[in-house]
Amino acid sequence: MLNEPVDPELQKEQVARLRKAWETPRGWRYISAVNNTEVGVWYSLTAFAFMLMAGVMALMIRTQLAVPENDLISADRFNQLFTMHGSAMMFLFAVPMFEAISILILPGILGARDMPFPRLSAYGYWCFLIGGIFVIGSIFFDSAPNSGWFMYPPLATKAEGIGSDIWLLGLSFIEVASIAAAVELIVGALKCRPPGMRVNIMPLYAWYVMVVGGMILFAFPPLIAGDFLFEMERSLDWPFFDPERGGDPMLWQHLFWIFGHPEVYIIFLPSIAIAAMVVPTMARRPIVGYSWIVLSAVGTGFLSFGLWVHHMFTTGLPNMSLGFFSAASEAVVIPTGIQIFAFVATLMVGRVKISLPMLWIAGALAVFTAGGLTGVMVALAPFDWQVHDSYFIVAHLHYTLFGGMVFPVIAGIYYFYPFLAKKMMSERLGRWSFWLTFTGFNICFLPMHLTGLLGMPRRVYTYPGDLGWDWLNMVSTVGAFILAAGILTFAWDLVRPKGRQPQVPRNPWDAGTIEWTHDVPGEAWGVRSIPHVTSRYPLWDQPKLVERMDAGRYYLPDAEEGLRETLITTVIDAKPIQVQRVTGPAWITLMAAFFTGGAFILPTFSLYAPAIVSGAFAVVCILYWLWTATARVPEHEMKDVGLGLRLPTYASGPRAVGWWAMWITMLGDATAFASLIFGIFFYWTANSSFPPPGATHANGMLVALGTVLLVGAWAATLGARETNRRGAVPVARGLLGLALLLTIAGGASLIVSVLELEPTTHVYPAMMCALVVWISAHLIAGAVMQAYCLAGSVFGKLTPRHDADIWNVTLFWHFLVISIVVTGLMVGLFPRML
Ligand code: HEM
Numbered sequence: 001m002l003n004e005p006v007d008p009e010l011q012k013e014q015v016a017r018l019r020k021a022w023e024t025p026r027g028w029r030y031i032s033a034v035n036n037t038e039v040g041v042w043y044s045l046t047a048f049a050f051m052l053m054a055g056v057m058a059l060m061i062r063t064q065l066a067v068p069e070n071d072l073i074s075a076d077r078f079n080q081l082f083t084m085h086g087s088a089m090m091f092l093f094a095v096p097m098f099e100a101i102s103i104l105i106l107p108g109i110l111g112a113r114d115m116p117f118p119r120l121s122a123y124g125y126w127c128f129l130i131g132g133i134f135v136i137g138s139i140f141f142d143s144a145p146n147s148g149w150f151m152y153p154p155l156a157t158k159a160e161g162i163g164s165d166i167w168l169l170g171l172s173f174i175e176v177a178s179i180a181a182a183v184e185l186i187v188g189a190l191k192c193r194p195p196g197m198r199v200n201i202m203p204l205y206a207w208y209v210m211v212v213g214g215m216i217l218f219a220f221p222p223l224i225a226g227d228f229l230f231e232m233e234r235s236l237d238w239p240f241f242d243p244e245r246g247g248d249p250m251l252w253q254h255l256f257w258i259f260g261h262p263e264v265y266i267i268f269l270p271s272i273a274i275a276a277m278v279v280p281t282m283a284r285r286p287i288v289g290y291s292w293i294v295l296s297a298v299g300t301g302f303l304s305f306g307l308w309v310h311h312m313f314t315t316g317l318p319n320m321s322l323g324f325f326s327a328a329s330e331a332v333v334i335p336t337g338i339q340i341f342a343f344v345a346t347l348m349v350g351r352v353k354i355s356l357p358m359l360w361i362a363g364a365l366a367v368f369t370a371g372g373l374t375g376v377m378v379a380l381a382p383f384d385w386q387v388h389d390s391y392f393i394v395a396h397l398h399y400t401l402f403g404g405m406v407f408p409v410i411a412g413i414y415y416f417y418p419f420l421a422k423k424m425m426s427e428r429l430g431r432w433s434f435w436l437t438f439t440g441f442n443i444c445f446l447p448m449h450l451t452g453l454l455g456m457p458r459r460v461y462t463y464p465g466d467l468g469w470d471w472l473n474m475v476s477t478v479g480a481f482i483l484a485a486g487i488l489t490f491a492w493d494l495v496r497p498k499g500r501q502p503q504v505p506r507n508p509w510d511a512g513t514i515e516w517t518h519d520v521p522g523e524a525w526g527v528r529s530i531p532h533v534t535s536r537y538p539l540w541d542q543p544k545l546v547e548r549m550d551a552g553r554y555y556l557p558d559a560e561e562g563l564r565e566t567l568i569t570t571v572i573d574a575k576p577i578q579v580q581r582v583t584g585p586a587w588i589t590l591m592a593a594f595f596t597g598g599a600f601i602l603p604t605f606s607l608y609a610p611a612i613v614s615g616a617f618a619v620v621c622i623l624y625w626l627w628t629a630t631a632r633v634p635e636h637e638m639k640d641v642g643l644g645l646r647l648p649t650y651a652s653g654p655r656a657v658g659w660w661a662m663w664i665t666m667l668g669d670a671t672a673f674a675s676l677i678f679g680i681f682f683y684w685t686a687n688s689s690f691p692p693p694g695a696t697h698a699n700g701m702l703v704a705l706g707t708v709l710l711v712g713a714w715a716a717t718l719g720a721r722e723t724n725r726r727g728a729v730p731v732a733r734g735l736l737g738l739a740l741l742l743t744i745a746g747g748a749s750l751i752v753s754v755l756e757l758e759p760t761t762h763v764y765p766a767m768m769c770a771l772v773v774w775i776s777a778h779l780i781a782g783a784v785m786q787a788y789c790l791a792g793s794v795f796g797k798l799t800p801r802h803d804a805d806i807w808n809v810t811l812f813w814h815f816l817v818i819s820i821v822v823t824g825l826m827v828g829l830f831p832r833m834l
């Protein structure tokens with residue numbers, strides 16, 4: 001069948017239909033686009049722009065520090081500058097850049113037409129843009145956060161002005177967007193692979209997407225939970241981190257670094273993923289040690305969650321835990337080393353071409369290894385006691401971040417540029433840029449090791465002139481400007497008009513992976529037909545692949561209904577199971593992001609009522625978007641996808657991508673809840689008066705009643721799903737209505753049970769109220785979902801056969817009921833037993 005000629009007339013019609021279905025909106029409508037290529041490009045350019053702004057702040061810092069006793073920048077301004085430099089580099093550049101690049105190239109790597117939920121990517125992007133401008137813009141109004149990028153209390157809780165609130169609310173908003181993107185990327189890598197691409201032959205990049213996505217899912221929620229407590233302390237005076245009222249600033253440090261250490265690997269692993277694409281191509285041979293690399297990546301992911309305490313070596317923790325975390329920190333060198341050796345081995349046995357991407361990868365290896373060497377030094381607690389909070393640390397962290405992120409990302413941009421723009425970047429400018437960046441970087445940061453050992457602390461806005469630090473600081477500043485010249489050369493090469501330059505041939509690097517089958521000139525549909533893949537490097541091993549893809553002989557060569565479609569396959573073996581209709585251009589995502597932004601940003605200015613209104617509008621937008629675009633009843637149940645295969649066009653429950661997305665999201669949500677529970681046990685073990693003697697407890701009867709009603713709400717929702725499936729639609733509607741009532745009554749009962757508590761007096765009542773606030777917010781979401789299903793049933797969106805919505809809602813409620821029972825025990829029972 002693969003060899004049969006395709007009728008040229010039919011070919012032409014197919015191409016026309018595909019092109020129409022995937023057409024990118026033009027003119028001002030362009031910003032309503034949702035295709036992964038558009039959103040990915042905006043996303044990466046925005047992250048890169050934030051990086052340049054944070055870089056300018058770094059130059060201002062270095063200018064101030066060039067000479068001793070300098071008064072160019074005031075102390076307070078300086079505090080804002082380094083806080084914003086660090087926060088923007090980490091939250092607005094390093095993490096989003098990975099997600100941006102992945103949204104851009106993952107569908108190509110997997111031979112998919114788009115991500116599974118394009119509108120979600122667009123929504124995530126707009127949230128990122130709005131949140132990022134808000135956070136970084138604060139520096140122009142002299143109101144930026146100024147307590148350092150890890151915001152330690154009490155400095156940050158007591159800080160005057162709205163800087164800390166901007167950090168907490170603005171960055172939480174961006175973290176939520178980051179999690180949304182991570183969910184989508186994981187589902188993409190799991191379910192949107194081409195037929196035949198089993199897990200053990202999928203490109204390493206996709207493996208890293210899963211590992212890093214998973215890490216985002218477990219690392220960001222503790223920080224969000226921390227932000228939630230922190231912001232309530234700032235706006236409501238609930239004393240979570242105030243030792244005078246039973247709180248403990250160390251809880252913040254724990255939550256921050258449970259996020260913060262994995263964050264380092266969240267930043268670093270994607271760069272390895274890029275190297276894993278570039279290195280085999282440049283060495284012209286398959287990667288050495290594929291399974292070792294996968295194992296090490298997964299291992300690093302797990303290990304990185306057990307290291308956070310090495311950021312707290314100087315806080316007076318017991319020696320036992322120092323020893324343990326010191327050893328664990330050294331252990332992570334092993335999987336990291338394996339991955340790096342695998343690349344070196346591939347390069348050694350291959351025939352390497354020193355092209356621009358390779359040059360930047362080589363720079364990355366050199367710089368990162370140097371950073372790793374100081375890393376094993378500071379992982380030893382006694383050494384860390386000496387250099388903690390000195391310029392030695394500033395040097396160490398920049399070596400790892402530049403080697404582990406900036407250099408590889410630039411390598412990746414050089415490598416993938418022709419894939420996206422169908423043009424080449426300049427060889428000459430590229431070499432200039434590399435050598436300027438590489439030398440500038442070392443001139444700037446190498447001396448800082450010494451500055452630090454000589455005792456210069458980080459985060460000081462100036463220093464006296466007779467301590468032997470003067471010339472070192474001057475050298476660093478000169479280096480910083482050379483480095484900036486290198487980065488600017490790169491930026492110019494990236495954006496300079498290349499109109500007169502010829503287009504590149506397809507697959508200019510002669511790579512083996514299928515993203516390079518994309519057409520030149522580019523087509524918005526991605527692949528002309530979705531291939532059957534049988535090798536890790538299909539373009540090297542499957543000689544007729546491209547010809548057959550182009551002829552439309554593989555899957556989904558047509559868009560008969562004018563809809564955007566891509567294939568869904570099974571997780572392990574990649575067997576095709578469904579045709580997924582993906583969403584097209586829309587304004588609603590933009591509006592939803594705008595109102596979500598309002599809900600997060602307005603509270604910074606204590607505008608609570610407008611914030612609630614804005615949040616309500618956001619919910620309405622999101623509901624409209626879901627109602628009109630997801631899980632729609634298809635016009636026909638089955639469809640021919642080519643090669644004699646017929647697949648369903650609708651799926652619900654575990655076969656549907658939406659269900660997977662819900663599962664993954666709820667894992668993140670459960671992690672945030674678990675962090676709050678961790679907080680309770682932390683106070684209980686670290687603090688002898690938790691709860692304080694004679695404390696008022698929540699009303700036990702009401703807590704019990706609320707819990708029982710809410711468990712009933714869960715059971716009724718589940719019952720509705722089952723009765724609906726069996727065709728008893730009226731019963732299902734009745735159960736949904738009942739579930740909604742039980743949710744409202746149970747939630748009210750829980751809220752009333754804690755009304756007697758005075759959360760500003762002590763951390764114990766504050767923590768109990770915080771749990772109830774958390775659950776109430778989830779109950780609102782749960783009630784909206786029940787109402788949504790009820791409306792769906794009444795208006796024919798939800799039928800016994802087409803019941804994806806209620807499957808996802810029950811999944812949400814499974815997780816919620818667990819948190820409800822735990823909350824019931826924590827608020828009603830546990831304190832009485834102490
Ligand atoms: C243009 C190149 C850069 C220069 C010249 C530079 C310079 C500096 C300097 C001098 C400090 C210390 C400020 C102080 O303690 O007073 C600093 C802090 C920091 N930098 Fe950079 N940096 C650069 C790029 C980056 C990049 C690419 C990242 C991350 C991806 C990054 C992340 C950080 C972080 C997290 C801090 C700590 C901020 C804090 O103490 O709260 N930097 N940088």
Ligand SMILES: [Cu+2]
Pocket residue numbers: 260261264307308310311
């Ligand atoms: Cu760490």
